Amino acid sequence: MPSGxxxxxxxxxxxxxxxxxxxxxxxxxxxxxxxxxxxxxxKDWLTEDLIERAETVGVDLSERERSGTYLQLDHYSIIExxxxxxxxxxxxxxxxxxxDWLLDYYWKALSVDMDKFTALAEVKxxxxxxxxxxxxxxxxxxxxxxxxxxxxxxxxxVHNIIIVEEGAELHVITGCVTPxxxxxxxxxxxxxxxxxxxxxxxxxxxGWTEGVDVRPRTGVMLEDDxxxxxxxxxxxxxxxxxxxxKVYLDGRNARCYLASIxxxxxxSYFDVGGATYLRAENTKAEIVSKTVAKDEAYVAARGIxxxxxxxxxxxxxxxxxxxxxxxxxxxxxxxEARARDVELSHEAAVGKIAEEEIYYLMARGFSKEEATSIIxxxxxxxxxxxxxxxxxxxxxxxxxxxxxxL
Amino acid sequence: xxxxxxxxxxxxxxxxxxxxxxxxxxxxxxxxxxxxxNGSGKTTLINAxxxxxxxxxxxxxxMFKGVDITRLPTPERIKMGMGVAxxxxxxxxxxxxRDLLDGMVNKIGSKVNVExxxxxxxxxxxxxxxxxxxxxxxxxxxxxxxxxxxxxxELLLLDEPDSGVDVENLTVIANAINxxxxxxxxxxxxxxxxLIITHLGYILNYVKADRAHVLFNGKIACSGKPNEILKQIxxxxxxxxxxxxxxxxxx
Numbered sequence: 001m002p003s004g005x006x007x008x009x010x011x012x013x014x015x016x017x018x019x020x021x022x023x024x025x026x027x028x029x030x031x032x033x034x035x036x037x038x039x040x041x042x043k044d045w046l047t048e049d050l051i052e053r054a055e056t057v058g059v060d061l062s063e064r065e066r067s068g069t070y071l072q073l074d075h076y077s078i079i080e081x082x083x084x085x086x087x088x089x090x091x092x093x094x095x096x097x098x099x100d101w102l103l104d105y106y107w108k109a110l111s112v113d114m115d116k117f118t119a120l121a122e123v124k125x126x127x128x129x130x131x132x133x134x135x136x137x138x139x140x141x142x143x144x145x146x147x148x149x150x151x152x153x154x155x156x157x158v159h160n161i162i163i164v165e166e167g168a169e170l171h172v173i174t175g176c177v178t179p180x181x182x183x184x185x186x187x188x189x190x191x192x193x194x195x196x197x198x199x200x201x202x203x204x205x206x207g208w209t210e211g212v213d214v215r216p217r218t219g220v221m222l223e224d225d226x227x228x229x230x231x232x233x234x235x236x237x238x239x240x241x242x243x244x245x246k247v248y249l250d251g252r253n254a255r256c257y258l259a260s261i262x263x264x265x266x267x268s269y270f271d272v273g274g275a276t277y278l279r280a281e282n283t284k285a286e287i288v289s290k291t292v293a294k295d296e297a298y299v300a301a302r303g304i305x306x307x308x309x310x311x312x313x314x315x316x317x318x319x320x321x322x323x324x325x326x327x328x329x330x331x332x333x334x335x336e337a338r339a340r341d342v343e344l345s346h347e348a349a350v351g352k353i354a355e356e357e358i359y360y361l362m363a364r365g366f367s368k369e370e371a372t373s374i375i376x377x378x379x380x381x382x383x384x385x386x387x388x389x390x391x392x393x394x395x396x397x398x399x400x401x402x403x404x405x406l
Numbered sequence: 407x408x409x410x411x412x413x414x415x416x417x418x419x420x421x422x423x424x425x426x427x428x429x430x431x432x433x434x435x436x437x438x439x440x441x442x443x444n445g446s447g448k449t450t451l452i453n454a455x456x457x458x459x460x461x462x463x464x465x466x467x468x469m470f471k472g473v474d475i476t477r478l479p480t481p482e483r484i485k486m487g488m489g490v491a492x493x494x495x496x497x498x499x500x501x502x503x504r505d506l507l508d509g510m511v512n513k514i515g516s517k518v519n520v521e522x523x524x525x526x527x528x529x530x531x532x533x534x535x536x537x538x539x540x541x542x543x544x545x546x547x548x549x550x551x552x553x554x555x556x557x558x559x560e561l562l563l564l565d566e567p568d569s570g571v572d573v574e575n576l577t578v579i580a581n582a583i584n585x586x587x588x589x590x591x592x593x594x595x596x597x598x599x600x601l602i603i604t605h606l607g608y609i610l611n612y613v614k615a616d617r618a619h620v621l622f623n624g625k626i627a628c629s630g631k632p633n634e635i636l637k638q639i640x641x642x643x644x645x646x647x648x649x650x651x652x653x654x655x656x657x
Contacts (some may be wrong), residue, residue, distance in 0.1 A: 076450030126600055147619075354496060355459075355460070356496045357496045357497075359458055359459065359460075359480070360492065360495060360496050360498070361498070361506075362479075362480040362481050362484075362486065363456055363458075363480055363484065363490050363492075363507070364510050364513075364553060364557070365481050365484040365485060365510060365511060365513045365514045366481060366509070366558070367481050368479075368481075370513075374498070374501060374506075374509070375498060375501075377500070377501075378498055378500030378501035379499060379500055381499075381501075382499065386619055
């Protein structure tokens with residue numbers, strides 16, 4: 001590594017160390033001393049549980065209908081391979097060793113000192129993936145990445161970077177998962193760069209347990225004519241999960257669509273949102289949030305659209321359904337106009353499941369339970385355009401599992 | 407034995423008494439129409455027959471095929487052969503019409519071909535749409551009739567299938583109702599029956615009804631031949647029903 005690069009990393013580390021106690025802007029603070037940070041590389045990694053759990057979050061280890069795979073177990077990269085020639089999949093440490101230029105993308109879409117979680121991800125980074133689609137290539141089958149947190153009380157602090165070069169198209173599906181009984185902390189720093197005319201769809205499926213705290217930190221930079229689609233689905237209860245991905249539409253005509261579908265049950269605490277910054281001419285953003293809360297679950301569903309230039313458009317849709325008297329949904333849509341000629345709108349609705357709809361379906365012969373699950377599953381549907389069939393099917397499967405968890 | 411027999415039915419909605427002693431018999435092969443001013447209890451009567459949880463039966467009973475179904479849950483009544491087309495069906499977001507119909511076919515073991523049924527009511531292009539989302543008045547009515555076609559019930563309960571519908575839609579809907587009621591068969595061959603709520607009686611121009619009733623203030627004030635009753639209503643409104651009921655009360 002050249003000396004300039006070394007000093008750049010040292011500076012980042014120093015900044016991070018100073019921010020290790022900085023509380024997050026949203027969501028509950030966590031005591032970082034209660035986690036363990038060292039773990040040995042597992043010998044027999046391919047367990048039944050891993051195969052089964054990975055499959056639920058969309059990661060097919062037989063690699064049918066995939067263009068590449070990254071699999072990380074605790075702190076260690078186990079599989080890193082790409083089957084398509086014009087795409088690269090490797091661990092972040094290997095990528096940083098291989099490409100000096102990667103430092104131009106390292107902590108550029110996010111600040112390392114944003115809060116204690118970004119800081120920890122730098123000070124105690126434990127791998128993560130690097131995926132790059134080279135200029136002009138269109139990868140039809142998705143690349144899959146699986147982050148498996150196995151060892152109890154472990155903090156897994158990954159740093160991921162995806163680069164979609166000019167005119168390239170890439171689909172990535174990331175599944176983060178634990179064994180059925182688990183506890184620990186997962187921090188996922190993700191920096192995505194979509195260059196001029198590039199397209200990235202990013203599907204993230206979470207299968208956590210009630211003992212896991214999760215703090216993803218995501219920054220996305222979009223150049224001219226770039227488009228970014230993100231779909232988030234959670235399958236199981238969690239202890240606490242807070243994330244607020246930021247998407248910067250810096251290039252003309254850039255587009256982004258963020259959808260999150262959250263089925264929250266038991267005592268899960270979710271604080272999930274998305275922030276989009278329309279900073280260039282003719283940029284467009286759409287944020288869709290669907291939340292179903294049951295038992296004593298708490299969900300804050302946030303959405304922020306900032307219009308900074310004339311002629312930009314943004315729409316925010318936030319829908320919540322409460323299934324129990326003790327669950328809470330807090331919908332916070334925010335629109336911020338910083339130019340006169342912007343078109344920003346939102347619709348938000350939170351309520352219980354409509355009795356009228358249940359009765360309607362019962363009058364078609366369905367039992368009350370069947371009617372309820374048809375309505376919930378329908379509520380969770382999102383209509384995402386331009387997804388390859390394999391991915392659309394995977395999302396459908398995830399939503400089926402998610403709806404059944406309620 | 408009548409297919410449907412309602413005996414001295416009293417019912418409340420939200421603590422308010424709506425039905426005050428309804429007696430009504432419908433035999434297999436018969437089509438009945440139900441008139442009545444707004445708020446007279448027409449929709450509540452259909453909801454009571456189908457077992458809507460919001461309708462509380464305080465007295466009387468509903469017999470279907472000779473079985474007392476007064477306390478039977480709605481899906482059980484559907485299984486026995488009842489079907490309803492609602493006046494104001496709700497939107498079911500995220501559920502495609504096709505998936506709902508396929509689900510019904512599986513649930514009740516219907517042998518009806520969904521595509522063919524959809525073609526009959528000109529709903530083929532709507533199969534991939536979300537149920538009732540963004541449907542116009544006529545589309546909502548056709549969608550309701552399509553669901554009945556798939557279900558193929560013995561007793562049809564139709565709540566204003568002709569309101570807010572243009573002539574073209576009305577023809578399509580009426581043809582399907584005639585098919586559902588087997589009105590193309592000889593009367594002695596018919597096994598099905600229908601109770602149709604109609605506000606202005608448009609449907610009578612296309613569907614041959616056997617008997618009409620006027621519901622007024624929660625009671626059946628008058629029964630008779632559909633065209634005679636419609637003529638009376640057109641000429642005098644529902645004012646005479648009030649008088650009729652008062653006379654009945656005196657008797």
